[in-house]
Amino acid sequence: MSEKIALIGAGAMGGAIGTRLLETGNSLAVFDLDAEKVAELVAKGATAAGSAAAAAASADFVITSLNSAKIVGIAAFGEGGIVEGARPGTVIIDMSSIDPETTRDFASRAKERGLAWVDSPLSGGAPKALVGELTLMAGGEAADVERAHQALRHVASNYTHMGPSGAGQTTKLINQVLCGLGFLAVAEATQLALDAGVDAEKIPQALKGGRADSALLQEYLPRFATKDYRRTGRIDNMVKDLNAVNDLARSTGTSMPMTALCGEIHRMLTAAGLGGEDQAAVMEFFSGVQNGAAA
Numbered sequence: 001m002s003e004k005i006a007l008i009g010a011g012a013m014g015g016a017i018g019t020r021l022l023e024t025g026n027s028l029a030v031f032d033l034d035a036e037k038v039a040e041l042v043a044k045g046a047t048a049a050g051s052a053a054a055a056a057a058s059a060d061f062v063i064t065s066l067n068s069a070k071i072v073g074i075a076a077f078g079e080g081g082i083v084e085g086a087r088p089g090t091v092i093i094d095m096s097s098i099d100p101e102t103t104r105d106f107a108s109r110a111k112e113r114g115l116a117w118v119d120s121p122l123s124g125g126a127p128k129a130l131v132g133e134l135t136l137m138a139g140g141e142a143a144d145v146e147r148a149h150q151a152l153r154h155v156a157s158n159y160t161h162m163g164p165s166g167a168g169q170t171t172k173l174i175n176q177v178l179c180g181l182g183f184l185a186v187a188e189a190t191q192l193a194l195d196a197g198v199d200a201e202k203i204p205q206a207l208k209g210g211r212a213d214s215a216l217l218q219e220y221l222p223r224f225a226t227k228d229y230r231r232t233g234r235i236d237n238m239v240k241d242l243n244a245v246n247d248l249a250r251s252t253g254t255s256m257p258m259t260a261l262c263g264e265i266h267r268m269l270t271a272a273g274l275g276g277e278d279q280a281a282v283m284e285f286f287s288g289v290q291n292g293a294a295a
Contacts, residue, residue: 002026003151006059008052008075008082009096010037012231014065016126017095017155019044024132024154031055052076053085061151062092068240069098077109088114093148095136097121097176097237099244100166107140107165116144119165120152121172123179125232133157137175139168173248176241180262182216183238183282190224191286200225224283235282236275239266 002025007018010032018041021028028046031054032038038048049055052075056062062082066072072094076082082092092115094103100119107117118140128134134156138145145161152159162171193200204218222228242263249256265285274281 003154004058004060005029005151006031006049006052006055006062006082007041007046007065008032008055008062009065010034010041011065011067012126012233013095013122013129014063015040016129017063017065018046020129020132020155021151022046026151026154029055029059051080051085052082053080055085056082056090057085057087059086060090061148062086062090063151064092064094064096066096067237068096069102072096072098073102073106076106083110083113083115086113086115089116091116091118091144091148091151093118093120093151095120095122097172097241097244098169099247100139100169100173103139103169104164104166116140116147117165118144118148119168120148120159121168122156123172123175127232129155136160137162137168137171139163139165139170141165170248173241173245176238177245177256177259177262179216180238180242180266181258182214183220183279184262184265184285186217186221187224187283187286190221190283194225220280223280227280227283227287229278229280231278233279234275235266235277235279236270238279239263239270239275242266 004027005021007014007028007030010018010030018028018030022045029049030038030041030046031049031052042048064072064075092110103119110117118138120136120138123135132155135158136152136156138161149159162168190200201222204221207213245259269285
């Protein structure tokens with residue numbers, strides 16, 4: 001069964017989500033300030049909209065894939081925003097990674113307008129979106145989360161309702177703690193392998209099935225070893241998420257020393273001009289250390 005979906009945000013992640021939705025037979029209206037990104041989806045069968053409100057007008061589901069809470073707020077509640085065009089009962093699905101507190105505020109404001117809000121951040125990146133294998137962690141009222149799955153089933157193979165509004169975003173922050181630390185661990189191990197003269201590209205096969213194995217190891221160690229920085233994510237987005245983790249940890253009184261160090265390293269890389277690079281570029285911290293400079 002196809003769905004009527006609006007997509008707000010057609011960047012690297014939104015573009016992959018939109019491509020998958022079109023390939024699985026859904027009707028898609030798309031809005032983004034970048035006309036070239038919109039054109040790429042139009043060429044695949046989407047309809048261009050002149051505003052977020054226009055995109056939402058005929059949709060049963062509105063998916064947002066944007067870079068910050070501020071941008072999500074403007075897209076949803078600003079002039080020409082989603083709430084101006086969406087019909088009562090429309091489900092807004094925010095697949096951006098933003099903080100839980102702001103998410104709860106957005107959900108409350110949407111409810112006042114007769115709209116449902118589901119926070120459903122993702123893990124897996126653009127490659128998994130393109131094959132419908134994203135991992136999604138959802139927050140919101142149970143009935144709304146269930147309805148949202150009608151649209152999200154096309155892009156996700158793992159979809160879990162984590163609790164009320166904001167619970168999905170909280171789970172994504174936990175995911176980012178594990179990923180951020182994991183990237184650094186794999187990159188550091190890769191540098192040791194290179195320095196010790198071991199064929200680093202064989203390590204994923206050698207460790208496959210053992211306790212050190214992981215999807216991150218299998219995907220990223222070969223990329224670290226060859227400095228393959230093709231972009232599927234951004235270091236500065238990880239900085240944003242780790243900053244949100246710090247805020248959450250302060251509010252809960254949770255001590256997170258390893259995550260604090262991880263955030264500092266990512267901020268150092270961003271200060272060195274690598275913020276817009278793929279997460280694989282954390283390798284530059286370790287290879288740079290060997291040359292007497294971090295990055």
